[in-house]
Amino acid sequence: MSKRKALLISATAFALALVLLLPSFTARVFTAALLALGGAALIVRAFTNKAANEQLQQADADLPDEEAPADTFALGKLFEATMNGMREGLLVVDKDMKVVASNTAAHRLFNLSRGKLNTQRLTELTRNRAIYSAFLDALKGTERSGVKVETHGPERLVFDLRVVPLSGSNGKRDSAQGALGVFIDVTRLERLEQVRQEFLSNVSHELRTPLTAILAFIETLEAGAIDDKEASQRFLSIIRRNATRMHDLIDDILELSQIEAGNVPVKTEEFELAPVVNDVLASLATKAEAQGIMLRNDVAVDVMVCADARRLEQMLTNLIENAIKFNRESGTVTISHEAAPDQRSRIIVEDSGEGIPAQHLERLFERFYRVDRARSRDMGGIGLGLAIVKHLARAHGGEVSVTSELGKGSAFTIELPPAQLPKLLDD
Numbered sequence: 001m002s003k004r005k006a007l008l009i010s011a012t013a014f015a016l017a018l019v020l021l022l023p024s025f026t027a028r029v030f031t032a033a034l035l036a037l038g039g040a041a042l043i044v045r046a047f048t049n050k051a052a053n054e055q056l057q058q059a060d061a062d063l064p065d066e067e068a069p070a071d072t073f074a075l076g077k078l079f080e081a082t083m084n085g086m087r088e089g090l091l092v093v094d095k096d097m098k099v100v101a102s103n104t105a106a107h108r109l110f111n112l113s114r115g116k117l118n119t120q121r122l123t124e125l126t127r128n129r130a131i132y133s134a135f136l137d138a139l140k141g142t143e144r145s146g147v148k149v150e151t152h153g154p155e156r157l158v159f160d161l162r163v164v165p166l167s168g169s170n171g172k173r174d175s176a177q178g179a180l181g182v183f184i185d186v187t188r189l190e191r192l193e194q195v196r197q198e199f200l201s202n203v204s205h206e207l208r209t210p211l212t213a214i215l216a217f218i219e220t221l222e223a224g225a226i227d228d229k230e231a232s233q234r235f236l237s238i239i240r241r242n243a244t245r246m247h248d249l250i251d252d253i254l255e256l257s258q259i260e261a262g263n264v265p266v267k268t269e270e271f272e273l274a275p276v277v278n279d280v281l282a283s284l285a286t287k288a289e290a291q292g293i294m295l296r297n298d299v300a301v302d303v304m305v306c307a308d309a310r311r312l313e314q315m316l317t318n319l320i321e322n323a324i325k326f327n328r329e330s331g332t333v334t335i336s337h338e339a340a341p342d343q344r345s346r347i348i349v350e351d352s353g354e355g356i357p358a359q360h361l362e363r364l365f366e367r368f369y370r371v372d373r374a375r376s377r378d379m380g381g382i383g384l385g386l387a388i389v390k391h392l393a394r395a396h397g398g399e400v401s402v403t404s405e406l407g408k409g410s411a412f413t414i415e416l417p418p419a420q421l422p423k424l425l426d427d
Contacts, residue, residue, distance in 0.1 A: 159186065276313055356406075365386045
């Protein structure tokens, strides 16, 4: 191997290693792909151009021993380790569609835990028409990019495929001797886009419903109902209720966005839990009385927790308010505390409602998710309260969970780290 080749391989391997440390997912993916295309091309020449191989071998044989040191082998190993450390799958085929080079990510892509891709034909690896067509076009001299590839193994994965032709000794693409493909995993980006679309759809729906009601009653008032004092008061009350609902929705969306972005400061300190629970119960006493719900604070007076008192009060308010809304008539809501074996604090909000079907529990903390949409909307539910609780708990370094049994009720548990952990995080 010439010194020039060794330097190129070393530089490319070093650049790839730095790229893998980039914090931005998108920057790392596309920068690594571009570097991989250039670096892999050096290796591919050994497989696609026999004449070049013979010349390189002859040149290496003519070199004195001191000009072919053992570190040249180490450079090749470094490059190979870097390529295999990439998340992007690299696949190289010759003009006969046989695989001549690949990396570990490509093995995972084609679900090969054992054996090698090399020497296999592309048609033996996959029946995916998009992949085959992209490599075939590259062998004809046409570069392909932005090819969407989906795999349906244990989980659905989505890749952005780019394939470039590898020219022969004359350097012309129309006489490509092989093709190099880079499979960029965009599954996470696809999921984020799906979440974004679902969020916009849900927000639009939640705003459309009260807006439609407001416009309808305004038109009724304009049509003459305003002269009917009793009817106009009732219509204005409905308009106010729907306007309040829209206001609460926008406030919750802004709050959740700030929490998810990490822009909500969490200042932890040790304090007594029982007084905070009493304050929350007092603020919700009127709602509980209207439904005949009894509120119980079973937290011992000497229980101390380490959290942001204001944010913990917000979490408890959301959970207790939900427990009141979806409870049965003359039911109970109980707040208790227990210490986990690892000294973490568990605050439990338990109701005596109808319970939640098991199939809904996994998605219960998603934005806008409701078990009974019609009932939740009638009670003024927006569908963001539990999502806010989840993200606030995680901002404390904790978690929130739920257990439920049909006909007996549900129990929501806020788990907070022991006192020393939040203090260390704040430091």
